[in-house]
Amino acid sequence: SLIKPEDLDERRKKAYDAALASYAGAAPAIGAEIRLHGRPINNIQLESPLGHALMQLAILTTARAHDQPYEWSLHEMQAIAVGLDPRVIDQVRNRKPLTRVGDKEAVIIRMGREIFGSHRLSTETYSQALSLLGESNLVDVAALMADYARTSATLTAFNQQLPPGWKQFLPLPFMQPDDIHPDSRSRLPLMTVPAPSLAPALYGRTMAPEGTGPAQIRQHGAGLKSLEASVGRRVIDLAILVTAREHDMQYDWTINELASVRDGLQPTTIEVVRNRLSVAGLAEKDACAIQFGRELFSKHNVSSETYQSAVKLFGERDLVDLVDVMGQHAREATLLAAFDQQLPAGQKPLLPVP
DSSP: OOOOGGGGGGGHHHHHHHHHHHHOOOOOOOHHHHTTTSSSSSOOOHOTOOOOOHHHHHHHHHHHHHHHHHHHHHHHHHHHTTOOOOOHHHHHHHTTTOOOOOOOOOHHHHHHHHHHHHOOOHHHHHHHHHHHHHHHHHHHHHHHHHHHHHHHHHHHHHTTOOOOOOOOOOOOOOOSSSSTTTTSSSOOOOOSOOOOSSOOOTTTSSSSSSSSSSHHTTOOOOHHHHHHHHHHHHHHHHHHHHHHHHOOHHHHHHHHHHHHHHHOOOHHHHHHHHTTTTTTTTTHHHHHHHHHHIIIIIIOOOOOOHHHHHHHHHHHHHHHHHHHHHHHHHHHHHHHHEEEEEOOOOOOSOOOOO
């Protein structure tokens, strides 16, 4: 059973309320409620009793699943620094069968491969993870993967690359587009105001090289209220549905389809997303949002053409916020898949998934 928010201490209640306030989607925000079953700690990476190495492994598994080279390369260096076996890193990097890997390492890798590969966590893997890690630690591992699924979406959408001279350690099935600013190393110009740190400095430094990273990117946005005032609720709903469709997430799709109809999203547009139909004939912004989300989550690479179209139609500020909505729901999908969240009793599923 879910922990009740009213039973939280002041710090955790504040964090829970903040998560709900920034949540773009139909209530309830189940992911935020699932996270309440984790340990009452501020930073999972640094404070988990499982140790730094296993936390870095969870992040690397997520980065590998999303073909995210910036995220992978920074965290591979961090993983080696905290003692993760390079042989384990190599098996994740090259998607090798798991051999001579510790039980906890193996179950974390399997969790990520299943959640991000088939969008399901098998009963066998869940049971093994629960036995090996314990419930609170299992929740924290899934939550960390969820957070980095969101980060992957941000980094990929804006083609964040490493600074010159930094080695890229991840083999990719595509060439990254050559459409970045030389100072920010992303598709967005460098912000002159330093980005706020999202976490304590690790070993005397922040993870992201100066002028780069997800915090730098998100500074270009203005937040959910600004986005809704600018593009309207129906476009936000569309971004959520595209994300749910690309993750085969029944719960998030069904709850948000019902809300999107009330918000004025046309049934024909919903059908295009539900059944992965051509966007030809749709309104220009709708077609662009769908194409952007499909490339982001299915190809892990947004083409220069699609990106430029999105900037032209939405502007940089709103596009940053729209991508953040997609990232939020990629995070939500991770947690819902990890814990097999079912629809409310009596609610008909609206997404055709196995």
